[in-house]
Amino acid sequence: MLNLHIPQIGTVRRPQTLNRASARCGVISKAQIKLYTNPGSRGKITEWYLAELNVPHELVSVDMRRGEHKTPAFLAINPFGKVPAMTDGDLPLFESGAILLHLANKYGKLNDDELGTAAQWTLFANSTLSEAFFNDRQRPTQMPVMLRTLNELLSKKPYLTGQEFSVGDIAVGSYLLYLPLFFPDLDLTQYPEVWLYMQRISERPTCPAPYKEAMAGALEAAAQRQGSAGGVMSKLFGRR
8 A cells, every 4th residue: 555645735624533432333433534626627526425314524625716736745646637536545536436446345334236336327327328428419308318318217216225315316416417517408397206216315314415416506597487387396395
């Protein structure tokens, strides 16, 4: 394992802490995780999962305009100079999906089958779903396919893996909550189960503020589009 001695980069926020019961059990003795991020990155995805796990960590803001991502200190963590990146003790990691899966494996208490399912949804989000949403050539045909299929899956269960919120919901749900930010004119109410799912996950206390704000804006825009459509509005906004 690498023995990294990494100088301070950017601004460090106060670490979150475990609840007292977990601390007494000695699950993690100190905040050994540092997440390097900035507001324009996918760091919010990994922040969300760290908050769900209640793992102590420090958030380090990397100022790209000042070139902090090109310093030797940061390149020792991610040689490609991108965020998010993370150190867990002496282990450096980059790519949001890899970080999610490391956290799931080490701190999520998943069995082998659950870890396989977590990898499935995380890789799906970062490859298939991301391309369908943000690749200009694929979006016209593939975005509707992805949303229709997710709508069908979510008509059978509240979350992607069943009755419980999981890391897969963070991976996929984050991309869904990006949609109102990047495509404000997209009417997601035509996928009612996806729409309700987005509301449901955005209401979690751990959901990052930008996602909550995006969903609030989407709800307001949808209400304006629908006007006073009575029963339709009740179905879409009255159930979680």
